[in-house]
Structures are given as structure tokens and as C-alpha cells.
Amino acid sequence: MPWFKAPRSLFYQLLLFFGLPLLVLGGISIYTHYFSAMNAATLAYDRTLLASARTVAERLVVRNQRLEVDVPYVMLDSFERNMNDQLYYQVISPEGKSISGYSDLPVMPAYIPRSSLYPALVHFYDAHYRGRPIRVATLFQPVNESGVMGMATILVAETLESRRYLAQQMLLAALLSQGTVVILTLTLAYVLLKKVLRPLRKLSGMMLRRDPGELTPLPMVLPWSEMQPLLLAFNRYIERLRVMVARQERFSADASHQLRTPLTVLKTQVGVALASDRPEQWRESLEGMSITLDSTVALTDRLLHLSRLKAHERHAERQLQPVNLAQVLRDACFSRLPQARSKQIDLGYEGVTVCWVAGEGLLLTELCANLLDNALKYTPRHGIVTARLMMEERQGWLEIEDSGPGISQEHTQAALQPFYRLDNVGEQSGAGLGLALVKDITHYHGTRPELLTSATLGGLLVRVRFALLT
Incomplete structure (x- = not known):
């Protein structure tokens, strides 16, 4: 068994999708045409059989208290020599005796109902006679004349060649008409699908020939609004x-x-x-x-x-969970006390003790660590760094304020880009990644950092706003 599955052809699937129902409907249509043709032929030829039986019934006479039938020679000749079929007839007296015609014609089965299409006591049924299929009309003719009373039976039978020929001609006409429609429709569908799928093949060829490093937009080669x-x-x-x-x-x-x-x-x-x-x-x-x-x-x-x-x-999807931002910020301050003491910087925290926000704990810890590291790194000795967390209604804001050189307003956007260094940092050097990482972490949490000038300490004030959990 192969480990791969060959891709299916859209062209042949669409062609099959259109062609199979069309073939089924065409076959059903041809069958119904043939069935209708057979019914029409049967009805027409049954009417002829009934007319022949009535003609024979009109020739019934009573002579010497005996029922006789006087069938002219011309009628007998027509019975013997029809154009395509062989005709047979038989007349049976009320006593059940055959008085004229072919005495061995098949009798009517008991279960055959009377035809409701004609105002006559006539029954139609199919049988076989002399090895050939025939259609028989049995007409019951009442007789009440000269002492003869009862029901005479006239049987007129006909072979089925003319009926079948008519049905075959109608079937051939249906085959020609329906077959032409099916073939023409499938041909048009084939041509249309070829034309419709040509732009897709063109697009596929463009993609296959495209250089791996080419990232230019694809041209609008598909002309249909559904594919735009x-x-x-x-x-x-x-x-x-x-x-x-x-x-x-x-x-x-x-x-x-x-x-x-x-x-x-x-x-x-x-x-x-x-x-x-x-x-x-x-x-x-x-x-x-x-x-x-x-x-x-x-x-x-x-x-x-x-x-x-x-x-x-x-x-990955954002996996935000409830985080106490106040606890995260306090822990970050405690962990950086040795660093602050080494430069004799006054590191303090002020604000609320509980502040629940939706976030990722590790990233928020990294956020606080980067802000504090930057503040302690660029604040001169004997300076001040204050971490602050305040809340108001549905919003809380985190602030890191220092007495360092700060960032001018024209450089605030550039300072958030990776590897950007300011010229006013003195002897301090860095990679320029701290604020870039802060920017990406805040963006992950649906917010952004604000780089302001501290009104009290004169250095940089970084503020990040968070939506509080209710």
C-alpha cells in the first residue's frame, strides 16, 4: 500500500459532477420516452383491435335459431395479410362453441379486468400464439334474437411487430435527441472547465517557477470575483x-x-x-x-x-492568566537592592499592594526587570529610582521613575527600537535591547510603553497602563 495518496483532479471531479447526473437524467428521460411510446402504441393499436372486434360483432346473425357470423372475404383477407402483423379472430357462441375463426386462440385469463377506457365489455391481455407474442382483445357482445339469448365472445388478436416498431422508432428519436443534448452539454462543460481552470494552471506555473527568495505580490491572474x-x-x-x-x-x-x-x-x-x-x-x-x-x-x-x-x-495564542502585578514589581525591586546599594541609589516602591491584571507572569517579571535594570544602569551614583503602581477605576499603571539623563521627546520612538543607543548616557554602554524588549512584552499584553520626562526627579519616567481584572 503506498504511503502517499495521489491528489484528485479538480477538472475530472467537476466533469464527473456535471456529467454523471446528466447521464442519469438522460437515461431516465430515454426510459420514460420509451415507456410512454409503448403505452401510446398499445393504446392506439388496442383501439384498432376493438374496432375490428366491433366490426365482427356487427356481422353476428341468427339463422334457424343458431348464431352465425358473416365475415366478408375482404375482412378475412385483411386479417390474413396485415402490413406488418398477423391478425387472428375467433367467435364463440353463448354456449361456448367456436363458430368462426381460429378455434385455438388463447382464452382470456380469469384475472384480466375490463378496460375502463371504452364503453364496451372489452378485455385486453397479452399471450403467445404459435410461438409469437400477441395482443388479444376479448369483446363480449349480448345476443337476444330468435330464441338465442346470451353473451357471444369475439376474440381479435394481433402480433406485436408494428407496436414494437413504433416504440423503437420513438426510442430512437429519444436517443438521438437526448444523446445529442447530453453529448453537447458534456462537450460544452469540458471546454468551459478547460477555460476556467487555465488561469489556475497559469498561477500554479508562476508559483513553481518563482524564486524561493522572491516575496513580491502575485499578479491578479484569476479573472473571477469569487477567486479574488x-x-x-x-x-x-x-x-x-x-x-x-x-x-x-x-x-x-x-x-x-x-x-x-x-x-x-x-x-x-x-x-x-x-x-x-x-x-x-x-x-x-x-x-x-x-x-x-x-x-x-x-x-x-x-x-x-x-x-x-x-x-x-x-x-501561539496568548495564554493570559490573573497575575498580581504589585507582587511582581515588589519582587523585582527586592532582587535589585544589591545593585542599587552598589551605586548608593535610593531604590523605593510606592503604591498599591494588590493589582490583578491578565498577563503572563514570566513576561511581566521580565518587563519589570528590564525597566529597573535600565533605570539603575543609567542613573548616576547617589541617584533615585522609584517604582510605582497605581490603580484608578478599571485601569492600573506601572511607573519606573529615575534621576538619570532621561530621553528627549524626539528620541522616544527610536529608543524603543532594537540596538538603538542614545548619546547622552555617558560612560554607560548597552546593547539597546532593554526598551525594545519592553515594547514587545507590552504589545503582547495589548498595551504600550510611554516614555516621559519625570517632573520630580528630572530623568526618565516609563509608564505602562494595564486593564484591571474585574
Whole structure:
């Protein structure tokens, strides 16, 4: 058994979808035409049989108290020599004796009902005579003359060649007419489907010949309005893919550039240590390498966080759960107290103790950590960093305020982009990923960061608003 399943052809499926019902309906139509033709032929020829039986009944006479029939020679000749069929007749007296005609004609079965189409006591039935199928009309003629009373029976039979010939001619006409309609319809459907599917084949050929790196929109090669949404969806997907690829290429280029610098510095420090014979030079180089490795690890960690967040946002549904943002922010402040003490920075928290929002705990922790790290990193010694969480009605806002150099209003948008560094940070250096990661985390939670100037401390005030859980 093959491991793959061959794709089904849309062309042949549509052709079968149209052709099969058409063939079935054509067959039903031909059958009904033949059935109607047989009924019409039977009705017409039965009327002729009845007329012949009545003609014979009119020739019944009573002579010498005996029932006789006087059938002229011309009528007998017509019975003997019809154009296509052989005719037979028989006359039976009320006593049940055959007085004229073919005495061995099949008698009428007992279950044959009287015909309701004619005002006469006539019965029609099918039988076989002399090895040939026949149609028999049995007419009962009352007789009450010269002492003869009773019901005479006249049987007129006919072979079925003329009936069948007429039915065959009507069947042939139905076959020709219906067959022409079916063949013409299938031919038109074949041509139409070929024409309709030609643009799809053209589009498939364009896609197969397209270079893997080409992300330009597809041309509108499908002329039907029903297929325009499909092309529009393709082009929108291609545009999203183009933006994603461009973003990844930019991110990869920037990341490789950012990693190249500390690795070059690290290599230089190793070279200096290897070239020196003094232990104090080794120690100085090792301390420099430790600082360089710390910054490289931090940069790599931020890059991985940013990459995971973008992938998680693209490929997974948001798994938001109730999170106490106040607890998350307080824990982040406590964990950074040693860092604040090392620079003698006054790190404080103020605001509510409980604030429930819909979010992802790890990402909100990373958000608070990045904001506090940036504030502590760029705030000079003996400065102030304040973390604040306030609530009002259905909204809560998180604020990180510092006494550092701040960010001018013309640079607030650029500061949120990856690898962007400001010129007013003094001796501090970084990868420029902290605020970019903050931007992506807030976007994941349906909000955005606001970069403002602190009115009290003079530095940067970062504010993020969250919708509260009710």
C-alpha cells in the first residue's frame, strides 16, 4: 500500500459532477420516452383491435335459431395479410362453441379486468400464439334474437411487430435527441472547465517557477470575483512573510554586529594576557574578560528573550492568566537592592499592594526587570529610582521613575527600537535591547510603553497602563 495518496483532479471531479447526473437524467428521460411510446402504441393499436372486434360483432346473425357470423372475404383477407402483423379472430357462441375463426386462440385469463377506457365489455391481455407474442382483445357482445339469448365472445388478436416498431422508432428519436443534448452539454462543460481552470494552471506555473527568495505580490491572474479573496489572502500572507523575513534579517545582522564587538574585545584581552609575563597583567586581563563575558551573556540573554517573544507572539495564542502585578514589581525591586546599594541609589516602591491584571507572569517579571535594570544602569551614583503602581477605576499603571539623563521627546520612538543607543548616557554602554524588549512584552499584553520626562526627579519616567481584572 503506498504511503502517499495521489491528489484528485479538480477538472475530472467537476466533469464527473456535471456529467454523471446528466447521464442519469438522460437515461431516465430515454426510459420514460420509451415507456410512454409503448403505452401510446398499445393504446392506439388496442383501439384498432376493438374496432375490428366491433366490426365482427356487427356481422353476428341468427339463422334457424343458431348464431352465425358473416365475415366478408375482404375482412378475412385483411386479417390474413396485415402490413406488418398477423391478425387472428375467433367467435364463440353463448354456449361456448367456436363458430368462426381460429378455434385455438388463447382464452382470456380469469384475472384480466375490463378496460375502463371504452364503453364496451372489452378485455385486453397479452399471450403467445404459435410461438409469437400477441395482443388479444376479448369483446363480449349480448345476443337476444330468435330464441338465442346470451353473451357471444369475439376474440381479435394481433402480433406485436408494428407496436414494437413504433416504440423503437420513438426510442430512437429519444436517443438521438437526448444523446445529442447530453453529448453537447458534456462537450460544452469540458471546454468551459478547460477555460476556467487555465488561469489556475497559469498561477500554479508562476508559483513553481518563482524564486524561493522572491516575496513580491502575485499578479491578479484569476479573472473571477469569487477567486479574488484567495489571491488577496495570498498577497497579504506574502506581505506578512516579507516583513517577517526583513525583520529577521535585520535582527540577525544587528545581533551579529553586536556580538562581534564583545567577542573582538575578548579576543584582544586574551591576546594581551598571553603576550605578557606579569601576573598583575594577567589579573587585569582576566577581570576585563569577566566584565566582557558578563556583558556578552547579558546581551545573548536579551537577544534570546526577544527572539522567543516574537516567535511566541507569532505562532501561539496568548495564554493570559490573573497575575498580581504589585507582587511582581515588589519582587523585582527586592532582587535589585544589591545593585542599587552598589551605586548608593535610593531604590523605593510606592503604591498599591494588590493589582490583578491578565498577563503572563514570566513576561511581566521580565518587563519589570528590564525597566529597573535600565533605570539603575543609567542613573548616576547617589541617584533615585522609584517604582510605582497605581490603580484608578478599571485601569492600573506601572511607573519606573529615575534621576538619570532621561530621553528627549524626539528620541522616544527610536529608543524603543532594537540596538538603538542614545548619546547622552555617558560612560554607560548597552546593547539597546532593554526598551525594545519592553515594547514587545507590552504589545503582547495589548498595551504600550510611554516614555516621559519625570517632573520630580528630572530623568526618565516609563509608564505602562494595564486593564484591571474585574
